[in-house]
Amino acid sequence: MNSHLILQSDFGISDGAVSAMYGVAISVNPSLKVYDLTHDIPQYNIWEASYRLYQTISYWPEESVFVSVVDPGVGSERRSIVVKTAKNQYIVTPDNGTLTHIKESIGIVKARMIDETVNRLPNSGESYTFHGRDVYAFTGARLASNIITFEQVGPEVPVDSIIELPKTNASIEQGSLQGNIDILDVRFGNLWTNIDRTLFKKLDVDYGDSFEVTIENDTRQVYKNIMTYGRSFADSHLGEPLLFVNSLDKIGVAINQGSFAKAYHIETGAQWKISIRKAPKTI
Known part of the structure; x- marks a missing residue:
């Protein structure tokens, strides 16, 4: 066969x-x-x-x-x-x-x-x-x-x-997740990080929680904003950014019906770093 x-x-x-x-x-x-x-x-x-x-x-x-x-x-x-x-x-x-x-x-x-x-x-x-x-x-x-x-x-x-490329692992320190932008969901422009869902959950998260997300290329800050953690893209309004769990059980970053990568000129690799920190709740 x-x-x-x-x-x-x-x-x-x-x-x-x-x-x-x-x-x-x-x-x-x-x-x-x-x-x-x-x-x-x-x-x-x-x-x-x-x-x-x-x-x-x-x-x-x-x-x-x-x-x-x-x-x-x-x-x-x-x-x-x-x-x-x-x-x-x-x-x-x-x-x-x-x-x-x-x-x-x-x-x-x-x-x-x-x-x-x-x-x-x-x-x-x-x-x-x-x-x-x-x-x-x-x-x-x-x-x-x-x-x-x-x-x-x-x-x-x-x-x-067998030859291996340099690869870093995501980590958590003092309530802040540190990881990399490993790859793009190319057609839709979503960012796929190397941060596992299980590590993300250590921030004691619930759907609807807000997070401060920072993206840097080497030492240059490219993006910093507050966004919501959602179950799916439908949990955000058109054009809004969100965090989600992708199909490989990693944390992704997206814009609802838009390309996050194109909007902020973000690429992938070891030099593209992301940090995620739970934002304080406002009253």
């Missing part, structure tokens, strides 16, 4: 790159079912590739095979690997930090380096700029089709040798 093959990249769909990956996969096995996670990762943005895997992978069945190709180091000495997660799924990817969130949040139990003498598209040996097609889609399709086993991917490598 075939597993699912799910593709992610920063290629976009304006040319034939993604179609070529599909073609390779289906040539390996015409009955293989191939799906897209996304191909709209910003160019070279390894952090976002890592986050989108984390956002998605838990909702796919065991044995699913993910191919993630955001690879600014293509053709260099960086490793090509396949990992097995603690939930019995596989990810085929360059070893460049793409597995940061998976390693911390889900767990990786084994890793193998791809043996390109065996697991590479035939007659592609002189090309070094499209490993997504020639190595990753080919290997992923063979693994998902049970043509090769995980052990036949290549030699085992230590899990603790």
